[in-house]
Amino acid sequence: MSPLLKTIFFSLFAVLAGIILSGSIYLWTDTNGIQHFSNISPPENGPAEQLSEEKFILPRGHQFTIVKIFDGDTIQVKGFGLKFTIRLVGIDTPEFGKRGQKNQPYSLQAKQKLTHLLQKKTISLKQYGMGKYNRVLAEIFVHETNINLEMVRSGLAEVYRGKRSKKFDAAPYFQAEKRAKQSRKGMWIQGADYTSPWQWRKKFH
Structure with missing residues (x-):
């Protein structure tokens, strides 16, 4: 060119x-x-x-199609001549084991839930910059549904415990997490045995 x-x-x-x-x-x-x-x-x-x-x-509002779902909070998409990886901003889901290590409980269920929410769907993005490994940090939407928030509501994601963008409004996420805990949905049924993905990564990765 x-x-x-x-x-x-x-x-x-x-x-x-x-x-x-x-x-x-x-x-x-x-x-x-x-x-x-x-x-x-x-x-x-x-x-x-x-x-x-x-x-x-x-372009604002462009729709992307799903290429691959890696786990409960990371996907690859394509559209408008691009292919890139998205880290669902503001949430954290149980980890898959690396290099032969065991999976964290409910990691597979989290991936299955995200797959169900996105299957045969196109998504739009609200971006919050770039994260590690050249991943786009974004809230993803199917029509008007915030998929990041749906993962927390399902009890298969917690609010991300690390540093968050100042522009990101975590309040509805903490509310959703509180309700999921009270209802013992998904991974919260583990009670005192629950380990945050944040802590799991420090221990096993």
Whole structure:
């Protein structure tokens, strides 16, 4: 792509400003001659041009389709020529074991719940910046339903105990967590045996 076309391309996205993705953006052409823009390098590390733009802007309200659900709070999506990973902001779900370690109780149920909420759905995003591992931090919505909040209401996610964005309103999340605990929904049925994912990671990861 010529420098002029790249300038036009990025100017167009700037006009449609909404959600900002930071990090490297790659440009490549697949075997069918279709050009792709993504913050994920091409399959099998094929030839690609790495664009030097520090910020890439998505149009407000754009719908994305689900590519993969990793666990109860992390997914991969695609849309508008991009493929990227989202960490559901403000929540934390039980952890899957890594490197042969055991799964935290209710980790599978949390993933199954998120899968059920998102199955055959498209989502929109409300972004809160970038987190670790080049993941977009976002609340995700199916129509008007806040999926992050639904995970807490189901008793399969707690409010994230680490540092949260100042723009993120955690109040409804804490209310939902309190109700789920009182009702002993999902993972809260464990009572005193419950371990926060935050503590679990420190112990096993």
